[in-house]
Amino acid sequence: MITVVSDTHGRTTHRLSGQLLTAVREADLVIHAGDLITESVLSAFESESSRLVGVAGNSDTLSVQQRLPETHTIEHDGIRIAVIHGHHHTETSRSLFARQQHADLLVVGHSHAPTVRSTDEYTLLNPGSHAEPRGNRPAYATLKPTDDGFTGRLRALDGTVFETFIVPSRPF
Numbered sequence: 001m002i003t004v005v006s007d008t009h010g011r012t013t014h015r016l017s018g019q020l021l022t023a024v025r026e027a028d029l030v031i032h033a034g035d036l037i038t039e040s041v042l043s044a045f046e047s048e049s050s051r052l053v054g055v056a057g058n059s060d061t062l063s064v065q066q067r068l069p070e071t072h073t074i075e076h077d078g079i080r081i082a083v084i085h086g087h088h089h090t091e092t093s094r095s096l097f098a099r100q101q102h103a104d105l106l107v108v109g110h111s112h113a114p115t116v117r118s119t120d121e122y123t124l125l126n127p128g129s130h131a132e133p134r135g136n137r138p139a140y141a142t143l144k145p146t147d148d149g150f151t152g153r154l155r156a157l158d159g160t161v162f163e164t165f166i167v168p169s170r171p172f
Contacts, residue, residue, distance in 0.1 A: 006033035006109030007129035014044035019159030033109030034085030086110035
């Protein structure tokens with residue numbers, strides 16, 4: 001399972017609890033789409049997850065920006081995942097980046113709004129923010145492998161699913 005979070009905006013802790021904390025601890029991979037803010041928060045995420053992939057966001061301290069890249073692309077269980085925070089990207093540049101990376105899934109943060117959009121080429125996922133929703137629903141996402149990609153779920157903090165989506169694996 002993959003757990004996807006973004007925009008923690010913490011100062012000292014990961015701000016995880018309940019079902020989300022369990023999802024982070026049980027995931028094979030945790031993806032953070034930026035704005036952890038401090039090294040303490042990054043370290044707290046690292047201590048709770050077996051494998052953390054993160055990118056720097058516009059609000060991250062210099063020390064976090066030095067530890068995390070602006071973009072990251074990985075392959076996991078047959079899909080290619082590209083991750084950006086999104087503050088430097090328009091819809092067009094996000095699309096171009098996803099295509100350049102041959103991404104099945106593009107994970108973005110920054111807006112704090114949980115969103116899923118599918119195109120013929122890739123699926124865009126913004127998990128929202130679990131800790132600073134800014135007028136949106138506090139949220140995170142989970143993805144589980146299937147025979148032909150992943151089934152994704154946007155979840156409220158108590159684990160309740162409010163949107164289900166498919167991420168098909170596409171040939172490179």
